[in-house]
Amino acid sequence: MSIILIGFMGAGKSTVAKLLSNDFIDLDKMIEQQIEMPISTFFDLFGEDDFRQVEQEVFEAAIHMDFVIATGGGIVENTGNLDILGFQNQVVYLKSDFDSLWQRILKDDKNQRPLAKDKEFARKLFEKRTPVYEKVADLVIAVENKQPDKIAQEIRDWQGNL
């Protein structure tokens, strides 16, 4: 079964997935290949509902590939995706307080995040999603003040004991 990394924007899902495996899937990258444009452009042109539909289709395809998967922060926004996550047993939630995540998002100029333009809007999303991430997670890792390689090692150690 796939290891599936979940958590809010900036939690380090893409960074840690890369450390866990050369054959990881970054769902946001896979979506961008499918839609042939940056996610932020797709949001501007078609809106969030259409994005969530593509996200679910791509997640359904990715889940069968048996790779480490870095999801997007909003994977829990859609009940179809929650059903998929419920069937998995290696869902790893990278958990952090909001202010640490916001600092990372501000510093990260490589990624455009359409739902992280306004701090208070993002905080509300974070508060809404936090209990959902907790509910579907098989492992929760606190990631504040922790290097990505340490986080990857914690996941490997946990997986080794399954």
Ligand SMILES: Nc1ncnc2c1ncn2[C@@H]1O[C@H](COP(=O)(O)OP(=O)(O)OP(=O)(O)O)[C@@H](O)[C@H]1O
């Ligand atoms: N453990 C960490 N400690 C410090 N900085 C980190 C850590 N993990 C990731 N970062 C940095 O935080 C930023 C966001 O990381 P990353 O893109 O991996 O997050 P993400 O969870 O994939 O976000 P998104 O949901 O938006 O795709 C990047 O600049 C990355 O270098």
Ligand SMILES: O=C(O)C1=C[C@@H](O)[C@@H](O)[C@H](O)C1
């Ligand atoms: O948190 C979210 O809803 C998102 C996070 C990103 O990874 C992208 O999937 C997109 O920008 C939406």
Ligand SMILES: [Mg+2]
């Ligand atoms: Mg990512």
